[in-house]
Amino acid sequence: MRRAKLISVGKVVGAHGIKGVVKVLSLTDFPERFRERKRLVFYGEGDSVVFEGDLEDLWMEGNLLFIKIKGCETRDMAESLIGSTIKIKEEELKPLGEGEFYxxxxxxxxxxxxxxxxxxxxxxxxxxxxxxxxxxxxxxxxxxxxxxxxxxxxxxxxxxxxxxxxxxxxx
The missing domain is CATH 2.30.30.240 (PRC-barrel domain)
Incomplete structure (x- = not known):
């Protein structure tokens, strides 16, 4: 069975506060996509899953997203995700208009x-x-x-x- 192609939509660049919030650099023109998702999957080297959890809260400041995920409860846990990438399956991408490309x-x-x-x-x-x-x-x-x-x-x-x-x- 062919593995689904994964597309990076965000990169964890830091931790925020003490309650497990991750600071994510948006890699998409559609940052609102994060609000629409119930579950986020974080990948490390070689597309290995390092963490996944349900979205609890999200807010944006510029091109940075602050994301609280269920199961990531401490600053240490959030810091352990720094460098990981949030990815989605290619078929989950929003359809674009004629002449538009990712x-x-x-x-x-x-x-x-x-x-x-x-x-x-x-x-x-x-x-x-x-x-x-x-x-x-x-x-x-x-x-x-x-x-x-x-x-x-x-x-x-x-x-x-x-x-x-x-x-x-x-x-």
Missing amino acids: FHQIIGLRVYTDNGIYLGKIVDIIRTGANDVFCVKGKREYMIPALKKVVKEVDLKRGVMVIVPIEGLLE
Whole structure:
């Protein structure tokens, strides 16, 4: 039986207070997803489950979430979860609109120009506020803006992105 693909949605970065609250850096554009979940699963190295428990309370401050989970009752227990990652099964992801993609779907795509020139693979995505930027690594490194006028096609089945280079992009 094939194991479900797991997607990271949060990383434990600290403990808060003395009652087992964990401080979580949200890795999702949908932090409200945490409120919708009854049970959270924390993973360590090699996708091994290190803790799971029912959500008791949650509040947000910026991109940090403060989460109280049943069974995590002390600061020491919360500190033991630092470095672990909250993950969900890929099929639990919220559906996106036409032309929208999750980062994990984009990273690894092969990038070609509309003339068929291979540039490399997307190795990272930088959030700039105005628009995301795809970091493409091949013989050279390119910073491709995630703009409709630049990204002509994304074909997840083929693992390909086709771009129309704007002036100066490939120089």
